[in-house]
Amino acid sequence: MTNASGMESRPLDRGFITVCAMLATVMQTLDTTIANVALPYIQGGLSASPDQITWVLTSYIVAAAIMTAPVGWLSNYFGMRNFFIDSLLGFTAASVLCGISTSLPQMVIFRLLQGMFGAALVPLSQTTMLNLYPAEQRGWAMSIWGMGIMVGPILGPTLGGYLTDAYNWRWVFYINVPFGILATIGLLVFLKNPPRRPTSNFNWMGFAYLGIGLASLQLALDRGELKDWLGSTEIITELVLAGLGFYLFIVHTLLAPNAFINPRMFRDRNYSVGIVLMFIVAAVLLASMALLPPYLQNLANYPVSTAGLVMAPRGIGTMTAMWLAGRLIAVVDARVIMVVGAGVLADSMWRMTGWTPDISTYSVVTTSLIQGFGFGWVFTPLSIVAFATLPLEFRVDGTAFFSLVRNVGSAVGISVTSVLLTENTQIVHSQIIENVTPFNRMLQTDAASVVWNVTLPSGIAALNEEVTRQASIIAYLNDFKFLFFLTLSSVVLILFLRPSSPK
Numbered sequence: 001m002t003n004a005s006g007m008e009s010r011p012l013d014r015g016f017i018t019v020c021a022m023l024a025t026v027m028q029t030l031d032t033t034i035a036n037v038a039l040p041y042i043q044g045g046l047s048a049s050p051d052q053i054t055w056v057l058t059s060y061i062v063a064a065a066i067m068t069a070p071v072g073w074l075s076n077y078f079g080m081r082n083f084f085i086d087s088l089l090g091f092t093a094a095s096v097l098c099g100i101s102t103s104l105p106q107m108v109i110f111r112l113l114q115g116m117f118g119a120a121l122v123p124l125s126q127t128t129m130l131n132l133y134p135a136e137q138r139g140w141a142m143s144i145w146g147m148g149i150m151v152g153p154i155l156g157p158t159l160g161g162y163l164t165d166a167y168n169w170r171w172v173f174y175i176n177v178p179f180g181i182l183a184t185i186g187l188l189v190f191l192k193n194p195p196r197r198p199t200s201n202f203n204w205m206g207f208a209y210l211g212i213g214l215a216s217l218q219l220a221l222d223r224g225e226l227k228d229w230l231g232s233t234e235i236i237t238e239l240v241l242a243g244l245g246f247y248l249f250i251v252h253t254l255l256a257p258n259a260f261i262n263p264r265m266f267r268d269r270n271y272s273v274g275i276v277l278m279f280i281v282a283a284v285l286l287a288s289m290a291l292l293p294p295y296l297q298n299l300a301n302y303p304v305s306t307a308g309l310v311m312a313p314r315g316i317g318t319m320t321a322m323w324l325a326g327r328l329i330a331v332v333d334a335r336v337i338m339v340v341g342a343g344v345l346a347d348s349m350w351r352m353t354g355w356t357p358d359i360s361t362y363s364v365v366t367t368s369l370i371q372g373f374g375f376g377w378v379f380t381p382l383s384i385v386a387f388a389t390l391p392l393e394f395r396v397d398g399t400a401f402f403s404l405v406r407n408v409g410s411a412v413g414i415s416v417t418s419v420l421l422t423e424n425t426q427i428v429h430s431q432i433i434e435n436v437t438p439f440n441r442m443l444q445t446d447a448a449s450v451v452w453n454v455t456l457p458s459g460i461a462a463l464n465e466e467v468t469r470q471a472s473i474i475a476y477l478n479d480f481k482f483l484f485f486l487t488l489s490s491v492v493l494i495l496f497l498r499p500s501s502p503k
Contacts, residue, residue, distance in 0.1 A: 013190045014132055018141070020186035021125040022148050023179045024088055028121040029152025031060065031095075031114065031176070034160040038169040045169060048104045051226065058222045059108045061411070063115030065214045068404040069261070071120045072397030073202055075127075080396065081193040084124045085184055090117030092180030099173035122149070123399040130387060130395060131194055136330060142383040143326025147319050149406075150375060153289065154315045158308050206252050206260025213245025217408070221415040229419065261401065265394045273496045274386025275405045280490045281378055282406040283413025284345070284483050288371070290414045291421070295476050296364070299357045299469065310364045314372035321376025334381035335497050341377025342491045348374055349484035353477050378490070385497055417479045424475035425468070432467050 035042070035056060043053040075083045094114035101107040126145055133141040163171040220238035227235050253259045266272045292311060296302040302310070325337055348371035351363075390398050 016186050016190045017128065017132060018144060020183040020191070021128050022144065023183040023186075024084075024121040025125040025145060025148035026152045027091065027176050027179055027183075028064075028118045029149055030156050030159070031118065032064075033153045033156030034172050034175075035060075037157050037160040038164045038172045041164055041169040042107070046101070046104045046107060052104055054223065054226065055104070055108050056111055058219065059111040060115040060118075061222065061407070062215050062218045063112045064119045065218050065404065065407055066211045067116045067119035068123065068400055068407065069210050069214070070202070070207055071123050071400035071403075074120070075124065075396045077202075079193050080124065080127070081187065081191050083120060084128070084191070085187050087117050087120040087124065088180055088184045088187065091121065092177055092184070094118075095173045095176035095180065099170040119403075120400075123396065123403045126383070126399040126402070127396050128191070130399070138384055139329035139380065140326040143322040143380045146322050146376070146379045146383055150285070150318045150322070150379060151315050153286065154311075154318075157293075161308075201258065203256065203258055203260040206249060206256065209245050209249035209252055210260065211245075213242050213249055214404075214408070216242035216245060218411060221411045224415060225418055225422070261397065262394065265390070265398060265401075268390045268394075270388060270497055271386050271390045271398060273493055274382055275402060277378075277382055277490055277493050278386070278402060279405050279409035279412075280486060280493070281375070281382065282409030283416070284349075284487055285375060285413075286410035287413035287417040287479075288349075288483055291417060291476065291479055292368075295355075299473060299476070300359060301357070310361055311368055313365050314368040314375075317369040317372025317374075318376040318379075319372075321373040322380045325377050325380040329381055329384060333499055334385045335494055335499065337381045338378050338385075338494045338497075339491055341374050341381075342487060342494065343374075344370060345374025345378065346484055346487040346491075349480055349487055352480040353484060355477065355480070357473060389498070417482065420482060421472075421475050421479050424478050425471045428474045429467055429471035432471060436463060436467065 039053055039056065042048075042056060043050070046053070077083075078086070091114060094110055094117055097110040098107060098114060101110055125148070126142075129141045129145045130138065159175070160172050163169075163175060216238045220235050220242060223238075224232075224235050229235055249260075253261055253263050289311075293307050296307040296310065321341070325341075328337055348367050351367050351370075355363075386402065387395065387398060
């Protein structure tokens with residue numbers, strides 16, 4: 001059969017290509033989080049300092065962010081099939097090089113290469129799935145693709161921890177090799193090239209402006225907490241460069257005759273609203289994932305293994321919701337599904353604003369399940385509606401920019417909630433401590449006067465520890481409340497989407 005994109009495929013071929021595209025998606029999204037758990041072991045193996053070892057994560061994220069932008073042009077220039085296969089081979093080879101690294105400079109260089117080659121995997125996988133399936137099956141296709149996007153980051157820390165414990169940290173990178181080889185062979189055999197379109201000259205100025213903005217922003221977000229944010233000259237410099245880079249890029253896009261990213265793409269209302277929604281969904285998804293483990297481990301005293309297990313239902317809820325949404329979207333307005341999903345997601349965030357450290361395991365599991373369901377019911381329809389009315393000529397560029405916004409939203413969400421958590425902890429700590437005096441009747445009871453005896457250094461230390469703990473609890477609840485209101489804002493944006501039939 002031939003679909004709207006001009007790609008011919010048989011049902012059996014589509015099945016194999018779908019598996020290969022999913023492997024590529026999971027590989028790339030998995031690598032955004034899989035090395036986090038192994039970082040202390042990598043630090044010891046490469047004899048790096050705590051400040052230096054963060055470049056193992058930062059180099060990958062920065063390279064992937066910068067190289068996502070030109071995916072559309074590169075795909076058209078080399079041919080989508082050739083570029084997809086080359087990216088897979090490069091990503092797999094870079095993974096091997098990361099695994100055999102013997103020094104920090106080697107690791108950083110190879111992680112840069114891994115990020116550069118991996119940048120194309122997600123947008124090309126999405127484009128392949130959109131091109132491969134007819135309109136009536138596109139909801140199912142996007143639900144399958146979305147599982148890789150959502151499950152990869154969730155599975156990463158668990159798989160990384162297991163591989164590091166069972167073998168060593170190098171297997172965090174070697175795990176990509178068999179899947180990369182299988183996906184490459186499958187694409188070589190079954191994937192056909194879509195029709196090539198005329199290729200314009202590459203706009204180096206636009207790419208340079210966007211690259212400076214993205215690299216500077218990502219560096220500031222990744223290193224801000226380590227460097228005390230605006231108390232550091234490095235972070236201030238990076239934020240100024242980010243603002244300047246984005247400003248020049250926007251001006252260039254609007255005024256240049258051959259802009260790096262065609263501004264006509266953003267005239268499509270569904271696509272423009274969709275990228276804003278993707279930014280919010282990505283921010284809430286990764287921020288909540290970053291907040292939950294330390295809350296459960298440090299405040300609720302959950303063991304690491306238990307914390308991972310009680311969060312697992314989130315992935316189950318996501319996959320179940322995506323499966324349902326992929327089938328419902330053929331008969332129900334996608335906007336209705338998204339509003340219900342956003343409402344369910346907001347409900348889960350509101351539940352978390354009332355959590356205390358003695359929260360029951362049942363409540364944590366239930367909330368995680370509901371939260372995952374909400375994410376799934378927003379993500380799958382969004383991946384379809386955003387591209388439903390976008391002209392075919394912009395599909396590869398559109399998916400690349402969509403992935404770029406998702407990555408930036410994830411980084412911003414984690415950084416903003418981390419800053420709020422730190423600042424709110426300090427503010428609440430100072431507010432509580434104002435009432436901690438020898439004249440406070442609560443401190444004069446028998447138990448309190450023994451444990452928190454303010455006349456003894458040990459008592460003062462114990463009291464300060466408890467005040468910090470209480471301040472942290474309140475700060476976490478404030479972060480959950482922030483994510484609740486951020487989720488509600490997505491409901492308003494969904495109303496601006498137009499009903500449309502995928503084509």
